[in-house]
Amino acid sequence: MTDYLRAESGIRSWLGTTDHKRIAIMYLCAVTIAMMLGGAFAMLLRTKLLISGPGIMEPLTYNRLFTWHGLTMVFMFMIPAIPAVFGNFMLPIMVGAKDLAFPRINLASFYVYCAGAALMLWGMVHGGADTGWTFYAPYATTSPTDVAPIAIGVFILGVSSIMTGLNFIATVHMLRVEKLGWMQLPLFVWAIYATSIIQVIATPVLGLSVTLVALDHALGMGLFDPALGGDPVLFQHLFWFYSHPAVYIMILPAMGVVTEIAPTFARKNILSYRAIAFSSLGIAFVGFLTWGHHMFVAGISQLDAALFGVMSMFVAIFSAVKVFTWIGTLYRGSIALTTPMLYFFAFIYLFAFGGMTGIAVATTSLDVHWHDTYFVVAHFHFIMIGGTLTAFLGAIHYWFPKMFGREYPEKCGVLSAIGVFVGFNLTFVPQFLLGNAGMPRRYYSYPDQFHVLNVCSTLGAYLLGAVMVFTLGYLIVAVFTGKRTSANPWGSRGFEWRVPSPPPTENFDEPLDPTIGCYDYDRA
């Protein structure tokens, strides 16, 4: 049987495909472009911050840039990144199916994504949105820029995200191969499943809130307009009801990835399958109860602040359990320090630190000082880059042989992992200190006493950017020229490694046999 890459050729065979693997590759191209674009915005931001006063660009330009940076990175890159690429590619194989439950919806979701992204880009070209990615009313409803196309773009991207999530849930429920019970599923599947629940439930609320902003901006609906009695704080409630769970849409798949990497390279069963599986579900559900921690100083009632504060502490426990389980998995393993494994360690360290700073900002009185300062910026970049982007890079290296049937250059990989780690810390550790000192975020210019740390941060960002470009470069080269590889170069027990690399169009030559589990490293 031919592999999925060579099964058919020609551009039409890609654009019209319903093969989950090909759709995954198309998503991979799309989100990589989005990441580069968002990264380019970030480089411009950091360049402006090299100087404290005005200069280099207009304030309005800067404000647009951080808005676009946030929106691009969150909605066009990070939310689809791992689920729509690696979830799409691996999940059907991991459950032993030939495809997702609804292949045409899968393809449609890609085009809906493209439409939403195109609308957003069009909005940016037309100078849209200087509102911050959070669209806070009443600024967003009165902004001099054109908010509506970007807001509707976010809505459409949300539709795509729902389609993906719905497809995954149906697949996990209905298409598991015979004898593959819930508790034998690879944990990546659990993570994606939990993510999908959030996508399906929370995304409509986001769609509605940004639509309200668009309606207000374009037509004067005035639901949040104080002049009509509206309360702008209510918009924040709606926004964070989605956007806090959304941060778990971003981190859960990353957790799924590292849960696959660790057992493979430590040749060890996962320390506690149960803990990882159920904590994913726990995060998905309890994550819905914490949204108010973004609003401690927004003028919410003390009761609400108390409830959301304590629930934030509870949700963190699940993440902590995961961290300790991953570490424990290494115990008495047989550890190989390959590129994916280096990314695994970068992830653990950066996520643990970023997560603990999440606890810090969730501590109500401390957040009063830190809210909307660079401390928060550092917190979420630690989790989103240190966590998710790192895991994304780990996943690319880990599954590269499977997806393309080729090897990537290991030396380059190691260099890239180390470079990302160093550049990252150089960029964002100074931002914690800036936040402590009280530098607010979304500041085009800043008092001189923050200058030195800002320069450090910018230099780190340049290093990080350079490493990213380097990584992209050698991976692209390897897609076309890398050495051919076998079905299971890592010696993994994972189900996806039991099919040829790259897999045939129908994934399995013979049905998946899950009697030897995907983490059974105690058997020869």
Next chain:
Amino acid sequence: MTAHSQYESLARRQATARLGMWLFLGSESLLFAGLLALFAAYRVMYPTAFHDAAEHANVALGTINTYILLTSSLTVALALRATEHGRRRATVAWLLVSIAFGVAFDVLKLVEYAQHLHDGFAPGHYYTATSLPPSSVLYFTLYYLLTGLHALHVTAGVIVLGWLALRARRGDFTPTSHIALECGTLYWHLVDLVWIFLWPILYLLR
């Protein structure tokens, strides 16, 4: 669909489509959550303004529409049943009746809108009425958004039912294979479900 199929049997495939539909309905109902939350919050903040505004709701039309939708739910259920018994003509007939109800609902809704607009109870900054406490405008804005979003669903439902009627006439549905029809009726029932809550919230509560 590609030549290969990932399903072991037709029944499995139908069960999957059914689950997918339910997931979609669950997601769809969350679309209303934000507006409901806003309604609840503003009602708590401005009880009198909302009370006074609700007095102006057209209870008669709202109630007629309630009966219409409840009955249309029955008729689509009967359409599905007719297919299960292999009665093609009855299926088409029941679907057409349901479509008629849906259209009637939309028409009455438009009448209601026209009347409110005439009285100056327009949404947002277009609101010109002066007889009510000022924050009543929030009630009307939410009224338009909630019922408008719902009416969009009704309209989408009518289109879906129309498409199903065409397919039914063509003989696409057999007693054992009619998952599209089933999903379509589920969607229609969701439209009914949403209205079951909107009606007391917008029309009856004082």
Next chain:
Amino acid sequence: MNWLLNLPPQASSVAKGIDWLHYSVILTTFAGVALVAVIAAYFVIRYRRRDDGPTPRIVAPGWLEGGVIVVLLVLFVGWWVVGFQQYRELETAPSNAIPVYVTAKQWMWKFQYADGPSSTDVLVVPVNQPIKLIMQSRDVIHSFFVPAFRIKQDVVPGRATTAWFEAIAPGTYDIECAQYCGTRHSLMRGQVVVLPAAQFELWRANAEPDHFGGKGDGSGLAAYGRVVAADHGCLRCHTLDGTPSIGPTWLASFGRTRRLADGTDVLIDEQYLTESMMEPNSQIAAGFQPVMPTYRSQLEPADVAAIVELIRSLRDAAPSHDEPRPTHDVIQRGAP
């Protein structure tokens, strides 16, 4: 520690306590992450790959998992308890706080003392004296942030929000707007100038008389409030001397509780008063008709502040003699 963490000086009465919690959270974070990193490093070296053989199957015992959960939960919830107590402290001004009315607009701060002096972007306060900020916005959301005081509070249009602080050392401290509010958000900065008590009195005495003509003689803002109230016809329905009228008298009302028509009690504070002007019919005082029109688009934030100050200034006055209090209460309750 403060230097290591690059924290600003601890210039307010609450800063020390908050920083203490800060240290404990951050140190635990470092310790926890270091623990994780050290264990990981140890495992990597100790269990590096030597051969291709199978590894033992190890499953975490339940007590270990439970133990980790309980320990961390106690730690995290402990922080929450302390943090929330401090948050309440930050949210509730002490009774002897001097009110300052703050108006935020794109992109400046305006400060107004009850008895006259007002200023733009520079807030002058005495040391060791609690100050209560009653804040309103004219346009979008802003946020009043003084890093050295560890306080921050969003200023939301259409509402009054409050914050308070007590500066413990004379000096000049930065004010920053922390909520994104448009093009010049990053320039919406100001300063708090903390003066020793004597100097502050001097400043107050010599302060530019503001446009209300007040000058530290207790007239100032409250007097302006009288003008506003008269101009807008408030005094047709409200009295300043306790005489019953269409609306409740403003005499001796501030700081007391008000029984509402639906039977609940609310505290008459700045928020309640502001809301009563913006949306009079959302909370009807018991025994009164919902006849008061809204003044939402007619009163500027500064006017609202002036009226609030007027009502506040009447809080301790005794009801006038010809209208003994009991009667007045009876009339109010008996009104239709």
Next chain:
Amino acid sequence: MMRYLLTWLALVALATVSLFVSGSSIALSLAIAALKAALVAAFFMHLWGSRPVHRIVLITAVAFIVLLVLGVVADVGTRDLAGPYVP
């Protein structure tokens, strides 16, 4: 057939009841609405006797709608309870 008709009759009856009683009480009218919704879901939508996962989906969706409403109302409804403020 009978089952559908009975469901419909119950729905119409409940709607009529609610028309007369629910103006006064939020709880009552929402309870009647919930009952009607349950009838529609159980019989018209065939949740009665279908796979449990369909029920779970519906219940989850409803639970999260309620959660959003409660979380927001817990804010605006308690902003006045600012705690002991001594003037």
